[in-house]
Amino acid sequence: MTLAPDRRSSAPRAADLASPDLPGPDRGPGRWPGLDVVPTGLRARVASRLARQIFTAALRRLDVTVELAATATRPAQTLGRGGPVAVVHRPEEFFARIGSDGLIGFGEAYLTGAWEAEDLGGFLAVLAAEMADLVPRPLQKLRALYVARPPAFHRNTEDQTRGNIAHHYDLSNDMFELFLDPTLSYSSGLFEARHTSAVDAVGPHRRALAPRAGEDGGPALADLEPAQDRKLERLLDVTGVGAGTRVLEIGSGWGELAIRAARRGATVTTITLSSEQQKLARERVAAAGFSDRVDVELVDYRAVTGTYDVVLSVEMIEAVGWQYWRTYLETIDRSLVPGGRAGIQAITMPHDRMLATRNTYTWVNKYIFPGGFLPSVQVLDELSREHTSLRLGDRLSMGRHYAETLRLWDETFAGRREEVLALGFDQTFLRMWHFYLEYSRAGFAADYIDVNQLVWTKEQHL
Structure with a gap:
């Protein structure tokens, strides 16, 4: 279980994934267990591509603006119909986390600084209003196979x-x-x-x-x-x-x-x-x-x-x-x-x-x-x-x-x-x-x- 930060820990340390022009939050494994680890491997890559496709399709009908930064393999891209703006600084991490961990990964990508939104509540409100339909209905039938269940503890x-x-x-x-x-x-x-x-x-x-x-x-x-x-x-x-x-x-x-x-x-x-x-x-x-x-x-x-x-x-x-x-x-x-x-x-x-x-x-x-x-x-x-x-x-x-x-x-x-x-x-x-x-x-x-x-x-x- 990820616990509250240990107040006895030392000052925040930079993480390898931090963008050089963004203040990187402390993602040391001792204070925020697992948060410094981005999902990798074949399964994570497949899930990341699927997450990108679902996310992109959803944004075509949402009144938001999402700016995806350029990566080594993709140019910068702007998605959405216009509205509250979110900037994805590290798209590969963003989609890897969502693909592997769904909404938990979406939130964790925010904690690590992979994405930002000046009007965070306004951006999230647009998503919340469409929450039941963000994922295509046919895929929702597979929900039980994908989403994590609450731990017994x-x-x-x-x-x-x-x-x-x-x-x-x-x-x-x-x-x-x-x-x-x-x-x-x-x-x-x-x-x-x-x-x-x-x-x-x-x-x-x-x-x-x-x-x-x-x-x-x-x-x-x-x-x-x-x-x-x-x-x-x-x-x-x-x-x-x-x-x-x-x-x-x-x-x-x-x-x-x-x-x-x-x-x-x-x-x-x-x-x-x-x-x-x-x-x-x-x-x-x-x-x-x-x-x-x-x-x-x-x-x-x-x-x-x-x-x-x-x-x-x-x-x-x-x-x-x-x-x-x-x-x-x-x-x-x-x-x-x-x-x-x-x-x-x-x-x-x-x-x-x-x-x-x-x-x-x-x-x-x-x-x-x-x-x-x-x-x-x-x-x-x-x-x-x-x-x-x-x-x-x-x-x-x-x-x-x-x-x-x-x-x-x-x-x-x-x-x-x-x-x-x-x-x-x-x-x-x-x-x-x-x-x-x-x-x-x-x-x-x-x-x-x-x-x-x-x-x-x-x-x-x-």
């Missing part, structure tokens, strides 16, 4: 899930504080917006339309904290948290939601598997004066005990793994009193894409969230109806708001890159984090993925 068993969580959330509290707003909310904000109502296969729901545009075409950084306030308070409102409410929070974050629930007079048990999050959450709870109302525990959700009036969980289900969604919902069910409510904010994907990709090992799994996978609203509704007494009611989707949240995080992170480096992270980490934030933003901007606040009520049996 990424499966979120009770023995392994803490390590998967630590991979991301124990990176550094200081690093997260550099780009998050003062609430330390690492989830989508809800900006000021109009709402529409609709009905789909799951039932009625509301949609928060694109955020109100500012002078620069989108929300400004000053709008982010109020957006997080609005998101958190709404979730507390729709679940009825108030004086005397007993609350279980699955996934503490850095304690903001628990603090707000306590401020309303609730008593809160909030759980996490990140020791770094637990430490800072406890400090923030104490500073807010609610240590007598909030208990921050280091425990797996499957091991929780007691009964509660409300269960809250913000963007934690994505880390559960599809094999355990039923267990997650059953845990909520047994933790709630009859008539109790569960408020979950969840990143979701369309049901058909979820079914098609649930056994796929992705770049995000490898570098960011081991064992993670996005559910569909439909599968959560079906599992809760079939295996629990929970019934889905209120639903608000707000994917475009996540796109703006991620844009502001990325801009803030980029502006504090020197402080990130001072914490011991390297240039490759900077590229990785930028790609992660913009890759995610593209998915929301293209409506390929969504984020929902979902409210279940536990049925009262007579």
Whole structure:
């Protein structure tokens, strides 16, 4: 498994594959295992040629511009119908990585500097909008033979899930504080917006339309904290948290939601598997004066005990793994009193894409969230109806708001890159984090993925 960079390592060293006029990221095998190795051999050459053909054919119908640098055997070439620009500095490496490792290779080629895009999110959003059809339909039937399956050690068993969580959330509290707003909310904000109502296969729901545009075409950084306030308070409102409410929070974050629930007079048990999050959450709870109302525990959700009036969980289900969604919902069910409510904010994907990709090992799994996978609203509704007494009611989707949240995080992170480096992270980490934030933003901007606040009520049996 490729781990986060070892902060004790020496300064970045140049790699043989680095372009002489580009700053080469540190691709030393000790810090980023395997990233300095470009696939070679007959199989890699054949896969590279096929990847080039598929990529070239796809670009003929996409509103992007891709500039391929000249190689020893090919002249420079410009592809696409015009739009956000990507420059491929090392085409042979680019296609070798994609041919051998698909979208993982595509992301790794960015980490090594084989390609660049000034408007990375804009470029990726065009690709995300066509994701289901980038590969020709006949070849998609061979998907199971080509794509890598998630490694067994990424499966979120009770023995392994803490390590998967630590991979991301124990990176550094200081690093997260550099780009998050003062609430330390690492989830989508809800900006000021109009709402529409609709009905789909799951039932009625509301949609928060694109955020109100500012002078620069989108929300400004000053709008982010109020957006997080609005998101958190709404979730507390729709679940009825108030004086005397007993609350279980699955996934503490850095304690903001628990603090707000306590401020309303609730008593809160909030759980996490990140020791770094637990430490800072406890400090923030104490500073807010609610240590007598909030208990921050280091425990797996499957091991929780007691009964509660409300269960809250913000963007934690994505880390559960599809094999355990039923267990997650059953845990909520047994933790709630009859008539109790569960408020979950969840990143979701369309049901058909979820079914098609649930056994796929992705770049995000490898570098960011081991064992993670996005559910569909439909599968959560079906599992809760079939295996629990929970019934889905209120639903608000707000994917475009996540796109703006991620844009502001990325801009803030980029502006504090020197402080990130001072914490011991390297240039490759900077590229990785930028790609992660913009890759995610593209998915929301293209409506390929969504984020929902979902409210279940536990049925009262007579």
